[in-house]
Amino acid sequence: MNALNLLRIAWRALLRNKLRAFLTMLGIIIGVASVITMVAIGEGSKASIRSQLSGMGSNMINIRPSSNQAVGGGARIGASGLQTLKIEDVNAIRDHAHFVTAVSPAVQANGQVINGPLNWPTTIQGVHPEFLSIRDWQLQSGVVFTDNDVKISAKVCLIGQTVKSNIFSPGEDPVGKIIRFNKIPLKVIGVLSQKGENTFGQDQDDIILAPFTTVQKRILAITYVQTIYASAVDENSSDTATSEISTILRKDHKLKPTDDDDFTVRTQAELISTISSTSQLLTVLLAAIAGISLVVGGIGIMNIMYVSVKERTKEIGLRMSVGARGIDILLQFLVEAILISLTGGVIGVAFGITASSLVSYFLSWPTLVSQSSIVLSFMVCAITGVFFGYYPARNASRLDPIEALRYE
């Protein structure tokens, strides 16, 4: 019996019981559609997180102080109270690290910003001019403060879009205006471009940037550095840059080889992979749940194939009596099972793609129908058909011709 005939017989058997075939397929359809949709949701959120993160500057390296002394039962002091980073560290990195293109210290303070009658609670960050290139932030208008401004602790600042809209009336140009942050007057010399929310839902436009020393000395009155931002030459050298920075800082901090680091260096690439792997886990989890419904669908196929073999016992006997071998009968029922599961698969993929775009449209969740999930679904369908169709088909193939013929 050739493949075409097998297909024709199987197709005809399905058409003979259209409703039953459809109900059997339904399990597979729901299974495949949910696999496709779930994976699309998972992949979509992964892709959007990834693009947001790389928008933050994928070369970025972030250095924070950390405790190297175990306290009590091993608990460590929180990073906020630590003062291990100094401006000398920034200079050392700038002078000695070959794989770092830009470096900037940062300190930040929370407070109230006032412009005439309007005020707004926000965050001011003191940085070097390089900070903008490290974060890949742009100016909408005005100019960035200079190194000289940092040197003289100039009372100038750049404001984010959220700050602008809260303390300036629409259409008003903030550049050149004086605002007050915690009573300290600062001249607005530039406005930052819109950046939107970051991955964690924080409004990145709710910020004021000022020269490092202005915030450190005039507002916070501290001598240490809270965070150091740096930029690796390119994405691939961020690991090299990280170890370079570690070496420099350990030397600077005079740490013994046995001492732990009193700082942590994290790269954006690391952060991306951490978050990606979390959302990868989510994708796998969603796919696994959906996969269970595929198995349930497969059991449905197995059930109906058993019924089908029983019903057609006489037909099997007849086919055997005119010369069908066991393998012919086995293939006939196996092809039928595979046809049910693959047809279900095709419909399921169509439903899955539709459902994914509906999710995007109505819930505005990002979705991404991946080709691999479609291919995978088809393969799983074929395997489901073979796996769950095999036993009923084998039972059929082992029937005794004359007994099968006599079966009523």
Place this chain on the structure above:
Amino acid sequence: MGNKILDIKNLKRVFKMGSEIVHALKGISFIVEEGEFVTIMGSSGSGKTTLLNIIGCLDKPTDGDYLLDGVNVKLLSRNELAGLRNNKIGFVFQSYNLLARTSALENVELPLMYNSKISSKVREEKAKQALHAVRLDDRIDHLPSQLSGGQQQRLAIARALVNEPVMILADEATGNLDTKTSYEIMSLLQELNQQQKKTIVFVTHEPDIASFSSRTITLKDGKVIKDTKNENVRSAKEELAALPVSDYNS
């Protein structure tokens, strides 16, 4: 004489149904030479169908040996038996056993479907020829349920002829046919027997039909009680010509 196509030695078939045991065949022996036209007669329940099923490699004897063309069927695998049924044997069942919801043409094509050497074109041609031989040309697309009992029987005969078997086994193949159609079928079988030297084993109740064959084996209660050569074989073709022309059977 030709070679022994069937060599049956002390064949027994016992059916067990729970505690009840039925001895359907109680030691049957006979030899059929190639090209013989044998009818098997006997009252209902005498074991004719049981015997024919064994000869057709559909069933296996409980005891005794059955040599088909010199090969002991007992020693063949399931696949080899399927091959035999497909290439060498044409079987007409007492209860037709047609595939429901499948056209006449496709029913006849069925044995050829399991012969990989035959292309779909040849298959259709052969099936149409077989249907023509049983005068069902105009019922090609009909389903078995749309055919009369006699037409269904003829369809079953066409299916048995289509693979050009060396041996045709028929179980009451004319049981549902009127005299004229019966004679037509017998004439067809005689033709196959005489011109193509096909061996035919034909189960029937009717002595009239048996008189077209060259030998009659009579069973009773699972045993052979009579095995006679027919010296005076009637020609179905001649009998057909001699039938009175009736207006209800054109």
